[in-house]
Amino acid sequence: MKTLMQSVLIVLCISGILFSRELTGEQIIDKVNELMNQETIYNKSKMTIVTTSGKTRTLESESWSKDKGEKNLIRYLAPSRVKGQAILMLNHADDIWAYFPRTKRVRKLATHAKKQKMQGSDFSYEDMGSGDTFIKDFEAKRLKDEKMEGNNCYKLELTRNKESNISYSRLIMWVIKKKFVPIVIDYYDEKDPGLLLKRLVQSDIHVIDGIHTPKKIVMYNKQDNTQTSMELIEAKYNILLKDEMFTERGLKK
Numbered sequence: 001m002k003t004l005m006q007s008v009l010i011v012l013c014i015s016g017i018l019f020s021r022e023l024t025g026e027q028i029i030d031k032v033n034e035l036m037n038q039e040t041i042y043n044k045s046k047m048t049i050v051t052t053s054g055k056t057r058t059l060e061s062e063s064w065s066k067d068k069g070e071k072n073l074i075r076y077l078a079p080s081r082v083k084g085q086a087i088l089m090l091n092h093a094d095d096i097w098a099y100f101p102r103t104k105r106v107r108k109l110a111t112h113a114k115k116q117k118m119q120g121s122d123f124s125y126e127d128m129g130s131g132d133t134f135i136k137d138f139e140a141k142r143l144k145d146e147k148m149e150g151n152n153c154y155k156l157e158l159t160r161n162k163e164s165n166i167s168y169s170r171l172i173m174w175v176i177k178k179k180f181v182p183i184v185i186d187y188y189d190e191k192d193p194g195l196l197l198k199r200l201v202q203s204d205i206h207v208i209d210g211i212h213t214p215k216k217i218v219m220y221n222k223q224d225n226t227q228t229s230m231e232l233i234e235a236k237y238n239i240l241l242k243d244e245m246f247t248e249r250g251l252k253k
Helices: 004-022 025-036 111-115 125-129
Strands: 040-050 056-066 071-078 086-090 095-100 105-108 138-142 146-148 151-160 170-176 182-188 196-208 211-221 226-237
Touching (some): 071 125, 111 125, 196 226
Antiparallel strands (some): 040 056, 040 226, 071 086, 095 105, 146 151
């Protein structure tokens, strides 16, 4: 005869399995979006770009995000050739301004610039500042659960909405269960859904201010055979950020 404790444990296990099975693609991606787009975020990071010839370039920057990813500001700290340069992205990277300290001028980038590489890396402006793109630009479908990078994951297919102008026709995403951190994301060509362009891999996950945070992110460009890694040096969440930071005037400071 089962004890009361054994019965409770069985019920809890069955409930957990049912809950896992009942989560839809939309519910999973909502949780991913909620995790990634906190009200405000501060990051300090180091970006290393590996070119086709194997040469490396390293940049250090600080970034601030507000209104759950709708506003983004990036300011470069090193090397000297980019020190003081800044990028402001508003409306989920639909509007982009660049500041150049040598000329002390702000320049608004053309609309198509969001699809261009940022500082010659494998990340586009769109990749860095699109905020809620996973729920705004795609329809999420849950596929069969799968292990990825040693983690038990939900596997999702995100298919671009007809009205969206996002650069990718679809994404395949592996999301760590319970943590809801996307551990791997595959990006497919805008016109050819079968052509894999890039793969993003996140690792070294720490809890910072109660948020599961990857401290290492690598974007592999499958077409150019290049890669860009980002190492998180410091992160803070849900801190006070003034709206004045995310303006043309704030860009110059």
